Amino acid sequence: MSGAWWAVAHFVAGCLDPEEREAVVGDLEEAGANGFDACRAIVGLACRRLAQGWLHWSPWLALASVAVPAGFLLSFASRWWADQVAIDVFLYVENWTGWYLASPGARGDLIAAGMRACVLCAVLAAWSWTTGAALASASRRAQWSTFIVFGFVVFSATVGTTTSARAPHNAMVLATAFYGTVWPALLRATFVVLPAWFAVRRQRAAPLPWPQAAAVCVGASLLLIRMNAAVGAALTFGSNGALVAPDAGLDGIFGTVDDGHPVSWVVFVLMWPGLAMLASVTRQRVMARRAGP
Amino acid sequence: MALGEFEYLMLTAAARLGDDAYGAAIRQEIEQVTGRACSLGALYTTLDRLEKKALIKTWMGEATPQRGGRAKRMVRVTAKGARAASSFYDTVIRFSRGVAWASK
Numbered sequence: 568m569s570g571a572w573w574a575v576a577h578f579v580a581g582c583l584d585p586e587e588r589e590a591v592v593g594d595l596e597e598a599g600a601n602g603f604d605a606c607r608a609i610v611g612l613a614c615r616r617l618a619q620g621w622l623h624w625s626p627w628l629a630l631a632s633v634a635v636p637a638g639f640l641l642s643f644a645s646r647w648w649a650d651q652v653a654i655d656v657f658l659y660v661e662n663w664t665g666w667y668l669a670s671p672g673a674r675g676d677l678i679a680a681g682m683r684a685c686v687l688c689a690v691l692a693a694w695s696w697t698t699g700a701a702l703a704s705a706s707r708r709a710q711w712s713t714f715i716v717f718g719f720v721v722f723s724a725t726v727g728t729t730t731s732a733r734a735p736h737n738a739m740v741l742a743t744a745f746y747g748t749v750w751p752a753l754l755r756a757t758f759v760v761l762p763a764w765f766a767v768r769r770q771r772a773a774p775l776p777w778p779q780a781a782a783v784c785v786g787a788s789l790l791l792i793r794m795n796a797a798v799g800a801a802l803t804f805g806s807n808g809a810l811v812a813p814d815a816g817l818d819g820i821f822g823t824v825d826d827g828h829p830v831s832w833v834v835f836v837l838m839w840p841g842l843a844m845l846a847s848v849t850r851q852r853v854m855a856r857r858a859g860p
Numbered sequence: 861m862a863l864g865e866f867e868y869l870m871l872t873a874a875a876r877l878g879d880d881a882y883g884a885a886i887r888q889e890i891e892q893v894t895g896r897a898c899s900l901g902a903l904y905t906t907l908d909r910l911e912k913k914a915l916i917k918t919w920m921g922e923a924t925p926q927r928g929g930r931a932k933r934m935v936r937v938t939a940k941g942a943r944a945a946s947s948f949y950d951t952v953i954r955f956s957r958g959v960a961w962a963s964k
Binding site for chain 1: 882883884887888899900901902904905920923924926927928930931932933
């Protein structure tokens with residue numbers, strides 16, 4: 568039993584700074600503390616550190632400007648995309664025949680659907696990673712608590728809403744437990760919460776150097792711009808026209824190659840976590856330079 | 861520099877331990893002398909506060925086998941810390957003159 572408590576203690580100690588973790592766990596081992604006492608001591612210290620972190624203004628700013636708004640947007644975008652991909656998966660899985668691979672046209676469609684799903688997942692992961700990094704950079708002491716709020720918003724913001732109202736023909740598929748509940752939760756856990764968690768851990772261990780932070784920010788922004796239409800559709804439940812006026816192009820016909828594809832302003836709003844991370848890393852770099860060697 | 865009671869206890873324990881002052885040793889010293897439990901949370905947050913006030917200096921020391929190969933957080937009282945503790949002690953002594961419990 569003591570071993571299990573020690574395992575919990577080591578897990579909670581992960582919230583502490585590496586040097587403090589080293590010193591505290593070492594002190595407890597030296598004192599011969601049992602697992603329960605060690606766990607209680609570490610939880611007590613972690614709670615104090617957490618409370619201390621919130622005495623500063625930066626976690627509140629990170630919460631209001633990044634965790635909650637980005638959590639909401641990611642929640643809606645991930646649910647919309649999860650539902651779109653779920654329909655593709657359902658159609659292929661339920662109607663699978665070898666013909667999908669044998670026919671060049673059907674194979675092309677299958678590859679296109681797979682590629683689209685991969686790019687959407689990459690956008691979610693990049694966007695979430697920059698959000699996690701922004702949270703960790705903005706407030707070191709309270710990064711795990713802001714991350715928990717972010718995760719809570721991601722999973723709860725869409726509770727009680729549905730995408731079926733926009734696309735009633737999908738209602739039958741999305742009413743099933745797997746495609747309606749398990750699939751979106753799985754996608755969010757894998758491509759939203761997990762990348763953000765990795766980013767928090769990464770920034771906690773060693774803040775990203777400025778060139779890498781800039782490269783990540785630019786990469787995530789390019790992905791968002793590339794998927795501009797899908798992002799707009801995800802956040803307006805498919806009514807992208809409400810945000811971007813359609814442009815039929817020179818031929819005056821919608822749906823042809825010369826149609827205009829203006830970048831939605833929403834995409835620039837979504838770049839905010841990446842820019843916030845970059846601003847924070849830049850500030851740390853300037854402060855380190857001022858402090859000297 | 862105003863000190864709290866626990867801050868004074870920590871400074872005194874660290875000063876008494878000298879080169880052997882680190883988290884677990886300070887905690888043990890306080891518990892033995894005062895007879896009160898000292899939580900690690902209180903100990904480490906107070907260490908940070910004292911360091912921020914420049915009353916102590918801390919650094920990571922060597923690791924020992926009985927600590928599972930983990931390093932100690934070593935503590936040294938600074939000159940400013942010694943002055944603050946001395947001032948606290950003088951205040952308590954001066955203020956306590958003439959009261960029943962001080963003349964026991």
